[in-house]
Each structure stands twice: as C-alpha cells, then as structure tokens.
Amino acid sequence: MKEENPLNYMFLEEETVNFREIFEKYLYHWKWFVLGALLAIVAAFLYLRYTPNEYLVSSTILIDDEASGGLPSELSAFEDLGLMGGTKKSIDTEIGLLKSRSLMTRVVKDLGINATYYKKGRVRTAEVYKTDVPFNINYFSKDSLVYKLDTTFSIIGVSNTNFKLVAANGEKRGEHLFGEKVNTAFGAMxxxxxxxxxxxxxxxxxxxxxxxxxxxxxLRKKLAVELLFKKSSLIALSLKGTIKLKSEDILNGLVEQYNKDAVEDKSLIGTNTDAFINERLAVIEKDLSNVDKGVEQFKTTNKLTDIPSEATLVLENNAVLEKKIVELNTQIKLADYVIDYLSNNEEQLFPANLGLKDGNVNLNSEKYNELLLERNRILKNSSKKHPIVVNLDAQINQLRASIAQSLVNLKSSLNISLQQANQEERKVHSRIFSVPKQERQFRDIQRQQQIIETLYLYLLQKREENAISLAVTVPNAKIIDAADGSTIPVSPKRKIVYLAALMLGLLIPFMVLYIIFLFDNKVHSSKDVEDIIKAPILGEIPKTDLEQKMVVGEHDRDSIAESFRMLRTHLNFMLSGVKTPTKTIFVTSTVPAEGKTFVALNLARVLALSNKKVLLIGADIRKPKIHEYLNIDFDKGLTHFLVDNTLKLKDIIHHYKEGSFDVLSAGIVAPNPSELLMNGRFDEVLAYGKENYDFVIVDTAPVKLVSDTLLLSQHSDLSLYVIRANYLDKRLLEIPEKMYKDKLLPNMALLLNDVDVERGYGYGGYGYGYGGYGGYGEEKPKKAWWRF
Incomplete structure (x- = not known):
C-alpha cells in the first residue's frame, strides 16, 4: 500500500494579495510606460507651443461712497446751496452696472473689437491688435448693419500698393489697390x-x-467684477485674454464709460435747473423793462424830479412795511412759478433751492429728485414693469402730490400775510393825506420795479451757483490701479499641463495593460494554479527558445536544465513512500501542446543522468510525438505490441544512446486506442518495465479529450500533471482540480511548463529562474533594452 505523501499538503494555505507581484507584472512593461510618458510630454510641449497664452489683466477702482469709506467730499463748501446732496450708492448696484450689457456694448463699439484680425503662420494663426494690424478698414454700410455681420475674409499683401481679397471659402475675389472702393457681399469698404x-x-x-x-x-462672461475687501468700496475688475493690450483697453474703456454715465446722471439735475432759471429770467427781463419804461413815462408826464422832503418821516416809517410786502409778493410769485412748472412737467426734475421759505417743500423736492434719478437709472437696464420701478413710481407720485399741496398751503399763508401787511400800510397811508396823488402813484410803480428787480437778481445768483455745481461734478469711480497684466501667462498652466500629460502618459499604458490582464484567462504562474488546485506543485520549467527537444545535458547548467534537476529532486521526495524498487510515473496534461512529451523526454534524461535505468513509454497512441522529438523512425512500437500477441517487448524497445535511456515509441495511430489499451497487453509492458528498470515514465494522452489516461492510471505511482503557462485557459483548471479532488489520478502532482520568468511569472511571482541565481547555471544573454 502507498503511504500518503507529505507534499500533498503543500500550498494549502491561502495567501494574501501580493502587491509586489502585481507591481512587477506591470514593471516588466516599463518600456511602454517610458514611451507613453515621452509621447505625452512631447504632445504637451506641442500643445503649449501652439496654444495661445492667456494673460490676466486687472484694474482696481474706488467707488464714491462716503458711508463705506469712499471718496471724501471736497465740495462740502457748496452744501449750504443744496447742490451736493445725493443718495448713498449700493456697491452691489455699481458692480451690476459695471457688468451691464449696455456698458460693454459701448466699449466694444468704441474700440471696434467686433472685428478681430489674425496673422496666418505656417502652423497656427495668431491674433494681432492695434499697431500690429498694418491697415485700416472703412465700411460704407451703416453701423447697425456692420454690427450684425458674421463673416470672415482674408487680405494678402501683393505689393506696397496692391492686395488680394480672399473669401472665407478660399475663393479669390481679385486684386485691388489700397484706397480703392471694394464691393463685397456684405457691403462696400x-x-x-x-x-x-x-x-x-x-x-x-x-x-x-x-x-x-x-x-x-x-466679454461679459470673461469679465470678473468683485469687491476687493468686504467692508470697503474697492472693486477689482479682471479679464483674461490672449492679447494683454486689448484686455487693458477693454477694462480702461469700461471704467471710462462707467464714469461718463455717472457724470451725466449727476449733471441731469443741474441741467434741468439751468433751463428753468434761464426760462424765468427771459420772462422777468421783459417785466422789468416794462416797469422801467412805466417809471420813465410817469415822471415825464407828471414832471416829477424829487420826493417832497415833508414826506420823508412818513415814508421812513412805511419802509419796513414795504420791505415786508416785497418779500411776500416775491414768495407768492415763486410759488406761482413752481406750481406752473409742476403742472406742466410731470417726469422732469424739480428745480432745487429756489428760495421758498417752506421747509417741507424743499425737503420733499430733494427727495422727489433723488427718487426720479434712481428710477431713470434703473430704467436704463429694465422695464417699467420692474417691481423696483413700480415702487419708485408710487413714491414719486405721492411726493408730487405732497409738494403740490404744500405749495397751495404756502401760497394761502403768504396771501394772508400780504393782506395783513396791506392793511397796516393803508393805516400808514392815511397819515400822509397831504402827500400828492402823483407821489403815491409813483410809489406803486416803484414797488413793482423793486419786486421784479429783486427776483431777477436772485435768479441770476442761482444760475451762477448752478453753473459752479455743473463745473465741479466728479465721477463715481476713482482709478486706484490702471488696467495692467503680468508678463507671465495664466493659461495654459505649463506645470499643470506637463504634470497632467505625464500622468496621462503613464495612465494610458496602465489602463491598456489592465484591460489586457483583465481579459487574460491564461495560466501564467504557480499562483494562478494554486488559487484553484491545492495539489502540490513540483516545479516550473522555464520558457526556452532552443529548437531541440532534449534540453538537459550532462554538463548543462542553464536554467531549464537546473529546473529538471529540481524536478528530479521533488519526484524522489514524492516517491519516497513507494516501497517497490521500480517507480512508475505517468505524464499527462489537459489538452495537447502543453509539453507533456517534452517533459517526459527530459525527465527520462535527467533521471538517467543519476545512473538510473529509465524506460520511456509513448502511451499517447492517438497523437504520438516521441519519434519526432528524438528524430528517430522506429519500425514498431506500442501499438504493434498491443495488436500482435507474438511480438516480444525486447524487440520493440530501443536504446536512445544520446539520452542514456530506453524508448518504447507509440507506433502507428490505431483506430481503436481505448480498446487496445484495455486488452491486457499494456499490463505486460508495465510488468516488464518494473522488472528491468528503476523508472518507467509513461507519456499518456490529454485527459480532457480522451479517457486513455484514466484507464491506465491505477498502474501509476505518481501522476505528473503538466500545465503549460501562457497557453492553458484558467477555466480548464477545473479538470485537474476535479481529478485531484476525486483522486482519479493516483498521487497527483503538478508541473508548470513554459514559464516566462522574464515577465515576472516565475515561481511565487518573483521573476527569477534557477539559472543565474547565486552563481548557479549560465545566464541567458540579455536582450537589448530598446527592443520591445
């Protein structure tokens, strides 16, 4: 009875993931990673070489907002005139105005950047701007039509006086002179x-x-407008562009247009006030001229030269009342003018600080003007149905009604005061009954003259004050930092591009290899076998490029020869429990072409080198290979013996001198191999081998295709199952796994053949063979590093 071999329990312990093995599997293809990285770096270099650089241009402005720490008011001296009042600005509103479509539209129109110019090069086309554009184009079409164009054309310089015009589709439109009118599909130019x-x-x-x-x-999408600090009025404007000068012009133009709009808004009240004052001055000039002529005519008619001295005291007492009457009449006139202006100008600004002595009217007038200005400002970028505009309209109408009512009340109170003053004046006049009638008439005319003259001088003063206000109107924004950009481009970022390219150059080979490994179902290493089959693995036979099949020589010390010597050692250990002097070894595999005949042949050779008598039997009578590998044409073989009962074994067993072992070849291919192997004659072959040899090695048929091996397996002391690396599908490992589990093959052990140790598929995944390690064996010449 055979004893249980201790190697049957080898490799039963589950192993953890071997990261070194995985790393070395990828490291074997390091040349592809290097190539991928180099190609990616070259691609990144070309990308950076021909991609236009983008520069960041920025500008900083200070918004005039005293409540937020903005510009101080240098015009506080005019506050007593009521000319510098205004509402506080919202920073968010100003940011919105700076990013408005209307503001950017005016900038684009001023700079003419809806037309861009590019200079064609051999590889790429680069944009040029301003002084780099060698010509000017004047269009005959209206601006409204030019601003809607979407077209492309080219101009090629022929000489100092001529040029060619080329359409977008490459069609040449003829040669023209500079300064000549050229007709095109989109108009003349x-x-x-x-x-x-x-x-x-x-x-x-x-x-x-x-x-x-x-x-x-x-441009609005590229423009960034944001508050520089949380509690400040500093606003930072930034813009990215391929031409720094162009971006600088856009930002400077944006601030200029913004200030221009702000100055126009601030000047609107003063302009309306100036128009009102000039209108009233024209009317008063006529009244004053008529009064002066009346005085002249009265004195001429009545032959008056001086006021009687006797009326001096009475007139002095009456002077105070006359002054009061003049002031009251002036206030009534102003109230009439303002009421008339308010009724005839519904959406116009209210004249400011005309001298009415009613505080409510002045205060409501200022609020009315502030709300009307805010409404008009918001209405530029919105409609009348906007909630804010509707709310402001309601407030404006309410203030307008309040001002009208206040003016009516003021006029009523002034009339009452005037009546009282007239009554007092009549009392005084009764005391001067002795004054001639002409003198009294003259005083009436003179009083009218003083009223009109006072009003005229007052309006002249207000006009000068309003002119000063218009002359010193300041813009909303003060430029802290003019538009400027760094000489270092912000895009593309060279370091990031190179880093991304390097990572991509390494990632692509990795992903390709990962996919290849993912869909690779071949057996590569012992670990692939161990994961499925728990049978002992006796060794690995390295891949060889040698053409001859006999690879083990007496003095050979290369890796493949050493691997067969290691296999011999493991076989002796596996067969240590066999008590019979002769050991029978069956060599099989799952499918053909896994190298079982090659293994059997060299196993016989390595056993013979240890001074053992070895018989190699070719039992694969369906597809024999031994005679091909040995390059010997045997006359008769196993098939002949199984068929011919008169044939003797010693007549068909041949000695292979070069290998120092005997060979019983398979012979001819029989039509009924299974029946021949079961006729009992094969038992005689094994019995003869046990009587005359130390080792009998049987090369059997693959177990997946036929049952020949299983029919003979009971005669085996050890079943050597050959698995070819990089050839056998992992799914077929279920067959040897079932063979081992169900003990269909006695004392079954595995041998991995054709292992590519250079790829890191050696035993345990460490990537070295038996030769060249620690000085044992001869090293195989290394392939040049540049060969893939």
Missing part, C-alpha cells in the same frame, strides 16, 4: 495701409467680423 513703407507683402491676414451681441456676451 475701403482698405488703407497705416504705413506706406512698412507693408505686409506676401503676408495673409484673416479678418473675422462677429455680431456685436455675441462679442459683448463673450
């Missing part, structure tokens, strides 16, 4: 060079005209 001497001969410039709306929206 004239092209003039900026310099007569410095022309662009043989250079091609591409002109792209884009719709104004699309250019504005593109």
């Amino acid at each position: 004239i092209i003039t060079p900026k310099s007569v001497t410095d022309t662009f001969v043989n250079d091609e410039l591409l002109i792209k005209i884009a719709p104004l709306k699309s250019v504005v929206e593109s």
